[in-house]
Amino acid sequence: MSRFYADLHIHSKYSRATSRNCDLPHLAVAAQRKGLRVIGTGDFTHPQWSQELGEQLQEAAPGLYQLTPAAYQDASVDVPESCRGSVSFMLQGEISTIYKRDGATRKVHHIVFAPDLETVGRINKRLGAIGNIRSDGRPILGLDSRNLLEIILEANSNAFIIPAHIWTPWFSVLGSKSGFDSIEACYGDLSDEIFALETGLSSDPPMNWRVSSLDRYTLVSNSDAHSPAKLAREANIFECEADYFSMRQALRTREGFHGTVEFYPEEGKYHLDGHRKCGECLTPEETQSRNGLCSVCGKPVTVGVLHRVADLADRPEGGRPERVQPFYQRTPLAALLSGLLGKGENTKTVSRALEQALQRCGSELFMLNDCPIADLETAGVDGLAEAIEDLREGRVILDAGYDGEFGRVRIANRP
Ligand SMILES: [Zn+2]
Ligand SMILES: [Zn+2]
Structure with a gap:
């Protein structure tokens, strides 16, 4: 039994607007650099991707897979010695259901998990008969959410759904433009089969604690990455066996689930109200007035x-249920370095500093969360240890996102 990080919602190169190197070897390399022990495969409903999964993965632990040695080849040279570790994949996809219920159009995204490729095959066969699963790694199906859940459970009683980024206005179970007022209203008689919710980049656990109907759910956080570099920007902390069934059990019961690493919700694209095109950003009170x-x-x-x-x-505000899980608010290392060095995240200066820090200190999640502050001095970047300390202590300045515009986090007393 060990403590580890897992990122369970990602996308492959077959989803729209994703990076071409969202393939399994690149994802396995990025996962090690980030410090993830388990990652989702993304997009298992896509026929070509699921074929690649079958060809390149072998079972590593009950219900989890790892790259075959042939598929991994030389990819490991891109992983600094200090970050190397085994990476397992959980078979995962995301499905968008669009349908009418009670006179309103509903658009809900669901993250779907399966313990084996045979189950994936059964799910894809049923979904392929309902709509087009070939054109996009995240297919859009004209299917009631409740009926999608039924199909998943019929394929395998250990398969499960986590409603995705539940507050996103346009595409989620509780979204203001697309969803319902409760999880139960969406999944109906099967809603007991839902046990975890993805809070998304724009909300954090304290916001969710204000809604008592969510008390019984485990709150999870994932990156929803569209490129390997975005992995782990949000992640989950488990302390259990790294296998599918133990992780599913931890998500169900919160025994062995030790909380989340989170964005500040202000960084998310839909935190406040407004119009991006009009440059109008409003607090809820301003909107009301x-x-x-x-x-x-x-x-x-x-x-x-x-x-x-x-x-x-x-x-x-500030209200909370009796039983809450820990959460840790962080910002990606590249963004921190960019602020410290005064250069863009994608510049050579920042990527060199990042590389050096990973080589000297270890993976990104380790540096942000676990590495003793004194050891961070060895990263060789002026101010980095202090910046991470500020981040851990919550000494930050926030510019909130709205209407599709990302927000920004700055370390206090720094540019
Ligand atoms: Zn989504
Ligand atoms: Zn406007």
């Missing part, structure tokens, strides 16, 4: 996650 209308164009603003949570909340 303007009757929900943009002062620039006069049209209704996109209601962000903070506002939507307040609409559904039955606890005041």
Whole structure:
């Protein structure tokens, strides 16, 4: 039994707007650099991707897979010695269901998990008969969420669904433009089969604690990465056997689930309300005082996650259930280095500093969360140890995101 990090919602190169190197070897390399022990495969509903999974993966532990030696080849040279470790894949996909219920159009994203490739085959056969699963790694199906859940459970009683980024306005179970007012309203008679919720980049556990109907769910966080470099920007902490069934059990019971590493919700694209094109960013109170209308164009603003949570909340701000899980708010190492060095995240200067820090200190999650501050001095980047200490202590300045515009985190007293 060990403590490890897992990122269970990612995408492959077969999803729209993803990086071409979202293939298994690159993902395995990136996972080690980030410090992830288990990652989702992404996109298992896509026929070509699921074929690649079959060809390149072998079972590593009950229900989890790792790259065959032939598939991994020389990829490991891109992993600094200090970050090397085994990486397992959990078979995972994301499905968008679009349908009408009670006179409203519903658009809900679901993360789907399966313990073996045979189950994936059965799921894909059923879904392929309902809609097009070939054109996008994250297929859109005209299927009620409840019926999708039934198909998944019929394929294998150990398969499961986690509703994805549950507060996103346009594509989620509780979204202001697309969803329902409760998990039960969405999944109906099968809602007991839902035991975990993905809070998404724009919300954190304290926001979710305000809605008491969510108390019984484990709150998970994942990167939803569209490129290997974005892996682990949010992640989960497990302390159990690294196998599918133990992890599923930990998600069900929270025994062996030790919380999440999170973005600051202000960094998410839909935290506050507003109109990106109009440059109008509003707090929920400001939106209310303007009757929900943009002062620039006069049209209704996109209601962000903070506002939507307040609409559904039955606890005041700061309210919490009896049983809560820990969470750790962090920001990616490349963003920290970019701030410290005054250069863009994608510059040579930042990537050299990142490489050196990984070589000297270990993986990114280790550096952000676990490495003693004194040891971070050896990374060879002026101010990095202090910056990570500030981050761990929450000494940050936040510029909140809205209407699709990412927010920003700055370390206090720094540019
Ligand atoms: Zn999604
Ligand atoms: Zn506007």
